[in-house]
Amino acid sequence: MKQKQWIQFLLAGAVVFLFLFSAQAWGHGGHHHPKPDKTGILLVAFGSSLPEAQAAFEHIDQTVKAAFPDTPAQWAYTSRIIRDKLAKSGKELDSPAEALAEMAADGFTHVAVQSLHTIPGKEYHDLVRIAKNFEQMPGGIAHVQLGLPLLSTQADMAKAAEAILETLPAERKKDEGIALMGHGTHHPSNALYAALMWQVQLRDKNVFVGTVEGYPEAGLIIEQLKAKGIDTAWLMPMMSVAGDHARNDMAGEGQDSWKSRFEAAGIETETVLKGTAEYDAFVDIWVDHLKEAMKKCRPHHHK
Amino acid sequence: MKQKQWIQFLLAGAVVFLFLFSAQAWGHGGHHHPKPDKTGILLVAFGSSLPEAQAAFEHIDQTVKAAFPDTPAQWAYTSRIIRDKLAKSGKELDSPAEALAEMAADGFTHVAVQSLHTIPGKEYHDLVRIAKNFEQMPGGIAHVQLGLPLLSTQADMAKAAEAILETLPAERKKDEGIALMGHGTHHPSNALYAALMWQVQLRDKNVFVGTVEGYPEAGLIIEQLKAKGIDTAWLMPMMSVAGDHARNDMAGEGQDSWKSRFEAAGIETETVLKGTAEYDAFVDIWVDHLKEAMKKCRPHHHK
């Protein structure tokens, strides 16, 4: 071997050492996160364009910031329709993917994403998959930890049943009905409404949980109330905010609203326009889920 | 440009044309499935090592083969413990991933995977993700379409409620209780048991649905039966096969079995050792789900 060849091989050798440290970056990928640890919170709601609904979100925002004063928290809305409406009035809200892409670009390595949905339906499962895609993405976020929606584990169901009973209007008499309006979905998680109702009814037989778009439908609740001879019912949203559904589909004057249908069936109604996110009893369940997510999301925590 | 250079560039040009057809294979990947269409069915159960349980699986197998006589159907078990037990007695059962890897290697391009689970819990969601990974895998399966478990949509819940009422033992008197034993889970889909119970109770107040590992627990059902003054209850599995749980946790003589606990509380018991997969009323729900999956799984069907 001549001298020139030796030089060439020594140079090549230098490359080996550099390579040994960097090889996995391209050979395997995705798990190479040399960024310093930086933890953040992303709060994700369906969203609402009603100014009245903002009180509920602000309540959550303040509770979260009080619980995690040192961790930056930002918001994303899953509803494109709501985001587009708000954009027209000059308020830019991120989609979950936009928020996560921005947090990745800003160097966040650990993000707890708290779902502010009521049930783990399509929106929640979409969030899980969006999170997973950001974990897998080069330059993404090493650890994106989902916090569960309001009604998830049986422990949540028990707490939510308790919260419902605690937040019933003081004026309601025991022989008056309660009809909570959940959103409802074609996703199997729709069953959580009937399951919650079964548990609440163990303690108060006159509380019903129905939905706008799933099962049980208003007609079945009306039928049940009539069978019990109940002539007055309180209509209350089982949604985080008292938005469009609460104001129109529940308490509106249109003939398809719950109010109109209950009254057409001879049941007098009282309406409560307050979302679950306005009550600490419910918000605490979400914040407990966020605390759980934050614990799993700590740098060096083994998943 | 000299003649030799022209030859070289003409040769290079030939490569361009070949490339234009193959480029996406490496530039984009995963979607390149030049194999001819070949459709198959994969039936996935938790599994059972009890010979008595095989009747239930054979019933499903025959019903599926009668419904799709031209489509090859094979089985996989999700439980590694069951597979290991069976392997010791010389019966090799595939995991879902093994079955899909084999079907991919055998040239299947479209596979309907029918979950024979009762609820869309962890096992079902794992199957969804396994399916997705095989769709994304080079040399995988272009389209893997999941069929839903027994209790998924509200339509399933209504059909299952009907099936429960239809398959109650003829000898049971109306004032005797029914306690169905589901498996139960920490997954939110555990709520489907209470939701199903709420619906069944609309028609028969004395039918209860409990679980071994979730909510409602046996104690709560015993308490409810006692409150109603019911002194006899029929214990029946709400599981596809009457396997270990039905024989031991439900009908066994151990002091923690439902039978022992019910009797210790002063409730006489009758036990039924037949899984839901032994009744057409339930099997038809699964097979309807498979039919739905097969429709979506047709070659050239746009997802």
Place this chain on the structure above:
Amino acid sequence: MKQKQWIQFLLAGAVVFLFLFSAQAWGHGGHHHPKPDKTGILLVAFGSSLPEAQAAFEHIDQTVKAAFPDTPAQWAYTSRIIRDKLAKSGKELDSPAEALAEMAADGFTHVAVQSLHTIPGKEYHDLVRIAKNFEQMPGGIAHVQLGLPLLSTQADMAKAAEAILETLPAERKKDEGIALMGHGTHHPSNALYAALMWQVQLRDKNVFVGTVEGYPEAGLIIEQLKAKGIDTAWLMPMMSVAGDHARNDMAGEGQDSWKSRFEAAGIETETVLKGTAEYDAFVDIWVDHLKEAMKKCRPHHHK
């Protein structure tokens, strides 16, 4: 069955029909893109913070907009360091993930992502995986089609060899050397530099292609020039822009610059500070790749 029960089952039946159309949205996911088709272009460069480098990017931008006047085109930079530098001077540039998340939120369903890199190294492969994650993401982009970097297929290599020979400075004499400076990488695609050199040397024995961070290193090129008795060499960037590497590592006065090292070895140097993106001969290769990507990215084009 009583009348009330019939009503209840009819209501449940209505849900079935709704479900049949929406089921795959949650059962399968990811492929459900009901948005109307909207096609866009994303141009992705490593980026540069030098104002002088902008000429090269503007040249590409104008060429692309002339080729696709009806398709919105935007930019992203892959280098976080460059993005952070630009942000300090008030210029916000997106990361590829930020740009794609924004395009998804803006309703784009088909996006051609043109890599403006020189070789398909780590940066390009990262882009492929980012694209794939956006295709898999709920609410993502149905089809994200990558356009290849400058040097990819053998046809590109042949065109690039031609482009190098065409863009050599008119003043350079045939017996003077040319040393092109590529970036270089520990990724195997680093081999493209030597492969390109082998092809260029078929027509001009005195043209060399070296790298800053890979192989061949400057020392080997100096050695080869000396062995051939060449005493003058033209240093030219084989990078899209004449940025930091060209100005400092190649043409700088520091003792480790190519200029200094060549001169220390007794080879006089001339330097050319013009990136490949400033020459149509190279830009046309990238734009051809974009045209190819756009063809595959058309709505209803079968991948």
Place this chain on the structure above:
Amino acid sequence: MKQKQWIQFLLAGAVVFLFLFSAQAWGHGGHHHPKPDKTGILLVAFGSSLPEAQAAFEHIDQTVKAAFPDTPAQWAYTSRIIRDKLAKSGKELDSPAEALAEMAADGFTHVAVQSLHTIPGKEYHDLVRIAKNFEQMPGGIAHVQLGLPLLSTQADMAKAAEAILETLPAERKKDEGIALMGHGTHHPSNALYAALMWQVQLRDKNVFVGTVEGYPEAGLIIEQLKAKGIDTAWLMPMMSVAGDHARNDMAGEGQDSWKSRFEAAGIETETVLKGTAEYDAFVDIWVDHLKEAMKKCRPHHHK
């Protein structure tokens, strides 16, 4: 709250504790691998149906088993055509996905997958993605670490150049040509052949590297040999086994074989029917890559 209700809430409370440990299994998934650590090796070759080629694979098998006597090692072939041919003669070979699915079912948690390909082309990149899918799959393999193909880093290129020079036939005279036949591909990694040739030619100007399906094509090598006035060339495979390509496309009597084309151009040929996997000088590069992969694949090794 009555006593019965207290009992109910205490029972629900018990579920909370169980849940806190298992929640991430369904909320996040994929990273939950409670199986005990078990490490294995998977050797992946394109495959060959020729009995003569088995010598090369056996050589690798023995070298690997000597290097890792305590780690079970098994094989998979990427070519479906080869697997189908072998199956007809009763020899069942797994696809990579089948082997990984089986290893997952057998409890392997850490698998080093050594690619026995020559370049990181489509087959290698497919393996990377298959590995990634098994890492993401529930019940999959916690860590699947790829080992690089023969020619990957510049260090490999330097070692391979050396190995080529070491394994040239002793009878070959310095003024006789060498034409190595690589497979070639439309993938950009095809450039590795020309890059390797450039480096080998730094030390032996008469060694050429061509391909069957890529660039450089035989015609260009013949042209170069003629230009140098070389009238004898040794044809040798630059493939792991001397299989179909070596026996037919290189050394065959058909008019399109290299042998026929070289001789038609007036160059006498000698043929060597031995794959690179039969020489320690090459096998050591693959085994070094496997050693590197095994280091990264150790349980508790942080990726």
